[in-house]
Amino acid sequence: MNGTHFLDSFRARGLAVAVALLAASALGWINRAALLPSEQATAGAGNPELAACLTERVGAVETMRAEAILNDAQYKAFKTRATDYCRAQFPGE
Known part of the structure; x- marks a missing residue:
C-alpha cells in the first residue's frame, strides 16, 4: 500500500x-x-358503500388474524376474497 x-x-x-x-x-x-396509504383507505374514497363494506369485511379478517385464527396464507386469501366481494357488490364509478 x-x-x-x-x-x-x-x-x-x-x-x-x-x-x-x-x-x-x-x-x-x-x-x-x-x-x-392503505388499500382500504384509498379504495372507497368516492364510494361510501364500498368503503363501509371494506371496513367491515377486511376488519373481520384483520380480527381473525389478530386472534391467531388465520395463518399468513389464509389471511392473504381471506383478505383478497373480502376485497373482491365488496368490489363486486359496490362497483366503482
Whole structure:
C-alpha cells in the first residue's frame, strides 16, 4: 500500500454510502404502513358503500388474524376474497 489508511480510501467511503442506503431502506420498509396509504383507505374514497363494506369485511379478517385464527396464507386469501366481494357488490364509478 502507499501508506494511506483503509478508512481514508474511496472503497471505505463507498462502503459507508452503501451502509447508509441500506439503513434508509430498512427504515422505509419497517415504516411502510405509516408512509404509504392503505388499500382500504384509498379504495372507497368516492364510494361510501364500498368503503363501509371494506371496513367491515377486511376488519373481520384483520380480527381473525389478530386472534391467531388465520395463518399468513389464509389471511392473504381471506383478505383478497373480502376485497373482491365488496368490489363486486359496490362497483366503482
